[in-house]
Amino acid sequence: xxxxxxxxxxxxxxxxxxxxxxxxxxxxxxxxxxxxxxxxxxxxxxxxxxxxxxxxxxxx
Amino acid sequence: xxxxxxxxxxxxxxxxxxxxxxxxxxxxxxxxxxxxxxxxxxxxxxxxxxxxxxxxxxxxxxxxxxxxxxxxxxxxxxxxxxxxxxxxxxxxxxxxxxxxxxxxxxxxxxxxxxxxxxxxxxxxxxxxxxxxxxxxxxxxxxxxxxxxxxxxxxxxxxxxxxxxxxxxxxxxxxxxxxxxxxxxxxxxxxxxxxxxxxxxxxxxxxxxxxxxxxxxxxxxxxx
Numbered sequence: 025x026x027x028x029x030x031x032x033x034x035x036x037x038x039x040x041x042x043x044x045x046x047x048x049x050x051x052x053x054x055x056x057x058x059x060x061x062x063x064x065x066x067x068x069x070x071x072x073x074x075x076x077x078x079x080x081x082x083x084x
Numbered sequence: 085x086x087x088x089x090x091x092x093x094x095x096x097x098x099x100x101x102x103x104x105x106x107x108x109x110x111x112x113x114x115x116x117x118x119x120x121x122x123x124x125x126x127x128x129x130x131x132x133x134x135x136x137x138x139x140x141x142x143x144x145x146x147x148x149x150x151x152x153x154x155x156x157x158x159x160x161x162x163x164x165x166x167x168x169x170x171x172x173x174x175x176x177x178x179x180x181x182x183x184x185x186x187x188x189x190x191x192x193x194x195x196x197x198x199x200x201x202x203x204x205x206x207x208x209x210x211x212x213x214x215x216x217x218x219x220x221x222x223x224x225x226x227x228x229x230x231x232x233x234x235x236x237x238x239x240x241x242x243x244x245x246x247x248x249x250x251x252x253x254x255x256x257x258x259x260x261x262x263x264x265x266x267x268x269x270x271x272x273x274x275x276x277x278x279x280x281x282x283x284x285x286x287x288x289x290x291x292x293x294x295x296x297x298x299x300x301x302x303x304x305x306x307x
Contacts, residue, residue, distance in 0.1 A: 039305050041288060042279040043274075060298030062289070068282060073289050075298070077307035 030054065038074040040065045050073060092164050103222045106211075110194055117234040120186030181245040195235030213237065262300055 034054050040046040044067035052059055059077040065072045096104070113119065173246045187193035194210035211219065216237045229239060263269075295301055 037307060039307075040280060040307070042285065043277045044245065057299065058304055060292065060301060060303070070282075072282075072285055073292055075301070076307055078304045079307055 028055070037077045038063070039077045040067075041073040041075060042068045042070070044068060099226055099228070100222055101227070103219060104224070106219055107228075110191075110233060112231040114188070114191040115193065115233045116231045117184070117186070117238060117240070118230050120184075120188070120234050146287055171264075179248055181241055182233050184238075184241050184244060185236065193233045193235070195233045195237075 028071045032054060033051050035049055035051050036059060038050055038059055038061070040063075042065050044065055046065050046067050047073045048063060050059060053082045058078070060073065062071050064070070065074075092292050182198070185193075185196055187196045187198065192198050195216050197206055199206050209216070213236065216235050219232060220229060220237045220239070223232050224239065231236065235241065290303065292298060
């Protein structure tokens with residue numbers, strides 16, 4: 025049986041670097057580089073850096 | 085003199101008849117808690133206490149000046165619960181509160197049960213716990229609690245026992261901690277992490293912008 029093909033896009037989790045445990049989930053093309061952006065963290069009430077969490081800790 | 089006598093008579097007449105009858109039946113000079121020797125004192129002090137008790141009957145004289153100290157006794161706070169299979173403390177073990185329950189063999193305490201050592205039989209107290217409590221409340225109202233025999237309903241006994249038992253809530257004793265929820269236990273370290281991360285944030289953002297908004301970024305967080 026043929027292996028199930030992976031979807032073109034994937035859901036990724038962007039974690040707040042303020043270490044508040046707050047995160048946002050986004051969708052990006054699988055072939056795209058990891059996402060990172062400045063976003064608002066409601067816990068510290070500031071714009072902070074959000075970085076994509078890698079599954080299994082593998083940096084792309 | 086006559087006036088003082090008259091005033092004392094009038095003050096006595098204010099005492100409820102039930103309490104008066106009890107005190108007449110069990111004279112304080114023989115039965116009261118003030119006559120009972122404190123565990124760490126000799127009989128000589130007991131006799132002096134008798135005198136003071138008869139001279140000034142109010143409850144203050146009945147209270148021992150220093151609380152009885154038992155260095156060998158276990159801590160009055162919650163016992164060590166780390167030990168497996170925690171047992172209730174032995175109720176028959178000697179303790180500060182139990183030592184207050186004194187009964188003179190010559191004048192047996194009507195508030196305490198007694199054992200006939202010849203037959204080995206136990207007899208209940210002459211005055212039951214309900215009536216004891218009523219008498220203690222009545223006596224406390226007229227500041228005469230020191231005249232009553234030692235019993236489980238006396239304020240002194242109750243206070244001593246409370247001190248022995250502590251709050252009986254796990255973690256409230258000396259050197260113990262209330263466990264609390266995990267979020268409460270880890271709160272401090274988490275706030276510290278957050279504070280540290282926020283102080284390093286501008287530098288991190290500067291680096292991130294420098295490396296092409298994430299293009300050259302190597303340290304991705306783990307999920």
